[in-house]
Amino acid sequence: SPKHKYYKEINEVIAEHIKYAAKLDIDNTWELIHDEGEMKVFKREMEEDGMVVDPLKAVHTVKGITGHEVCHYFWNPDVRMEWEGTLESAQVLDWFSEDTCVCYQIHKKVWPTTQREALFWTQIRHVPNEDEDEDGPDYWIVCNYSIPDHDKCPEKTKNIRAIMNVAMICETVVEPPQSDRNITRENITCKIQYHANVNPGGWAPASVLRAVYKREYPKFLKRFTQYVMDQTKDKPIMF
Numbered sequence: 001s002p003k004h005k006y007y008k009e010i011n012e013v014i015a016e017h018i019k020y021a022a023k024l025d026i027d028n029t030w031e032l033i034h035d036e037g038e039m040k041v042f043k044r045e046m047e048e049d050g051m052v053v054d055p056l057k058a059v060h061t062v063k064g065i066t067g068h069e070v071c072h073y074f075w076n077p078d079v080r081m082e083w084e085g086t087l088e089s090a091q092v093l094d095w096f097s098e099d100t101c102v103c104y105q106i107h108k109k110v111w112p113t114t115q116r117e118a119l120f121w122t123q124i125r126h127v128p129n130e131d132e133d134e135d136g137p138d139y140w141i142v143c144n145y146s147i148p149d150h151d152k153c154p155e156k157t158k159n160i161r162a163i164m165n166v167a168m169i170c171e172t173v174v175e176p177p178q179s180d181r182n183i184t185r186e187n188i189t190c191k192i193q194y195h196a197n198v199n200p201g202g203w204a205p206a207s208v209l210r211a212v213y214k215r216e217y218p219k220f221l222k223r224f225t226q227y228v229m230d231q232t233k234d235k236p237i238m239f
């Protein structure tokens with residue numbers, strides 16, 4: 001697409017998430033905050049100007065769906081209100097290209113914090129393995145990255161603007177390896193990494209924010225992956 005002003009930033013942010021995903025080193029600097037079945041959610045405790053900005057990383061393995069399907073439903077602005085239980089509203093303000101748009105969304109108030117809103121670009125991208133290394137990872141990724149303003153964005157709302165850099169990065173495993181012809185959903189598994197760096201945008205007690213994240217992220221990931229399984233179970237596989 002033509003070089004719009006976010007083109008360079010988008011490429012840099014996506015490349016950073018891919019580099020990070022390939023490492024997947026969950027060392028002891030990450031604290032496990034939720035462990036349920038295949039889903040593990042970790043955090044690092046970090047504060048900026050007295051505000052909790054804890055990076056969050058979740059890993060999950062889900063049978064019967066592909067990384068393309070997970071990223072498609074996570075990215076698709078038309079269905080966001082169907083699975084994102086913490087949203088009060090969501091709208092598309094602009095399209096940069098067919099895989100990249102600007103979203104403005106208002107989250108439901110999470111007591112006792114002030115209501116949050118977010119303005120961000122969201123892009124879905126297939127990152128195939130390097131040609132020479134056919135065993136290299138093949139990713140589908142969605143990145144949601146805040147932008148400071150947009151001329152169609154409602155001004156002066158009562159909400160606090162959260163600043164986020166979020167990525168959903170998926171790999172699809174097919175077992176046993178076979179030609180695309182006769183793969184069924186029993187043969188596929190999606191390995192998900194979810195990275196969220198969220199600055200809540202305004203002060204809230206650290207203990208309150210950490211309790212909200214500990215409760216809301218696992219709930220959101222469970223609800224979202226269940227939504228993808230329900231939407232895809234009777235449809236042809238999106239590889």
Ligand SMILES: CCCc1ccc(-c2ccc(S(=O)(=O)CCO)cc2)cc1[C@H]1C[C@H]1c1ccccn1
Pocket residue numbers: 084086105107108110113116118144162164166196198200204209212213216217220
């Ligand atoms: C005081 C914290 C405010 C707060 C800031 C940010 C977010 C949030 C933003 C983006 C994304 S996403 O993964 O990009 C999916 C698109 O919406 C998920 C969560 C949610 C809350 C609030 C609603 C709470 C919450 C926290 C964590 C997960 C889900 N919901």
